[in-house]
Amino acid sequence: MKFTDSPVIDLPVGGAALSFQQDNGSMHVGTSVWPCSLVLVKFIDRWASITPTENPYSSLLDFRGKRAVEIGCGCGVAGMGLYLLGLTDILLTDISPVMPALKHNIKRNKTILKKALKHSVLYWNNPAQIAALNPPFDFVIATDVVYIEETVGPLISTMEALIGNNGVVLLGYQLRSPEADKLFWEMCDKAFQIEKIPHEDLHPEFAYEEADVYVLRKKKEETASGS
Numbered sequence: 398m399k400f401t402d403s404p405v406i407d408l409p410v411g412g413a414a415l416s417f418q419q420d421n422g423s424m425h426v427g428t429s430v431w432p433c434s435l436v437l438v439k440f441i442d443r444w445a446s447i448t449p450t451e452n453p454y455s456s457l458l459d460f461r462g463k464r465a466v467e468i469g470c471g472c473g474v475a476g477m478g479l480y481l482l483g484l485t486d487i488l489l490t491d492i493s494p495v496m497p498a499l500k501h502n503i504k505r506n507k508t509i510l511k512k513a514l515k516h517s518v519l520y521w522n523n524p525a526q527i528a529a530l531n532p533p534f535d536f537v538i539a540t541d542v543v544y545i546e547e548t549v550g551p552l553i554s555t556m557e558a559l560i561g562n563n564g565v566v567l568l569g570y571q572l573r574s575p576e577a578d579k580l581f582w583e584m585c586d587k588a589f590q591i592e593k594i595p596h597e598d599l600h601p602e603f604a605y606e607e608a609d610v611y612v613l614r615k616k617k618e619e620t621a622s623g624s
Contacts, residue, residue, distance in 0.1 A: 406430045408474065410481045413509050417502050421595045430472050431541040432454055433569030436608045438478030439600035441567075441613040445482050454598075455610065457565065460484040465536035466559055468519060470554075471495060472502045473567065475540045480510060487538075488530065490519035521551035522557075534562030540569030555585045557615070566613035589613035 406417045419430045441458055447604055449455035459482040467476040470489040480487055491499060498520060503514050517525050536561045540554060566589065572578050585591060594610040 402583050406435075406439065406474075408435060408478065410478045411445060413481055415477055415481070415506050415509060417474055418505060419472055420519060420601045421459050421488070430474055431571075432605060432608050433541040433571050434471070434474035434478075436599060436603045436605060437440060437475050437538075437540050437567060437569035437610055438482075439603035440481060440594065440598070440610050441482050442520045443600040444598075458482075460536075463535035464606045465538060466530060466532075467538040468521070468559070469539060469542040470499060470516075471515075471541075473499050473501070473514070476514065476537050477503070477506055477510060478517075479538060480514060484536065485515065487536075489514055489516040490521055490530070493518050503586060519555075521548065521555040527555060530559065532559045533564060535561060535564050537564065537566045539566060541571055541573075543570065543577050543581045544573035546574060546580055549577055549584060553581070553588060557588055560615060561619075562615055564615065566611075568611040568613055569608065570611055585613065588616060590616055 404418060404620060406419060408417070417430050444452055444454045444458060445453075460479075463484065463486065465479065465484050465487040467473075467487065467489050468491075470476050470491050472487050474489050476489040489503075497515070499516055503510075503516065505567065507513055515535045517526075517530060537556050539552075539556065543549065547583070561565055592612040592614075596604050597608075599610065602622065
């Protein structure tokens with residue numbers, strides 16, 4: 398589901414307003430603005446200004462001094478939104494054909510962002526490109542990236558390679574393919590501790606029934622017995 402076929406999507410974030418141009422007629426899904434990116438940004442926007450004593454997510458969303466990478470960033474909605482919410486050391490990545498749409502939207506929002514955000518080409522099955530990003534990262538951002546069964550394995554391995562041992566994957570998720578969904582959660586369960594954000598904690602205007610936010614943390618490797 399797309400929220401709208403409008404060529405321009407506006408998103409208020411932290412007192413500012415981002416604007417994204419999308420192309421739903423493109424052969425690449427990354428040139429459309431997908432719901433989960435908006436849902437993730439607005440979840441964080443809801444809690445960003447609430448005092449720690451009243452905020453169950455204050456520790457999770459403490460972005461000070463943290464490095465982040467967004468994978469499959471598309472038009473850059475999540476990355477730019479989180480940049481405005483304090484995750485300022487962030488790198489946006491996607492495949493080569495999506496780069497023109499990403500670069501256009503980075504330029505489109507430069508006056509709000511005050512700078513051009515860093516971006517890089519990344520194919521999930523390319524270990525050299527993954528290594529070139531200089532992991533580990535404190536945060537890996539991913540929204541609406543599970544839709545083809547064949548890409549699930551490379552996606553999981555990329556998240557594992559990029560995230561630090563104490564890092565967090567912030568995942569915006571919507572079921573697109575039953576086969577991809579089943580495989581993704583089976584593989585996720587082996588690699589990550591999975592926490593689903595309660596729907597009532599999402600932004601009330603962006604708490605769509607079909608979209609969820611998850612927090613994934615690397616499972617600690619068990620020490621081999623006798624070592």
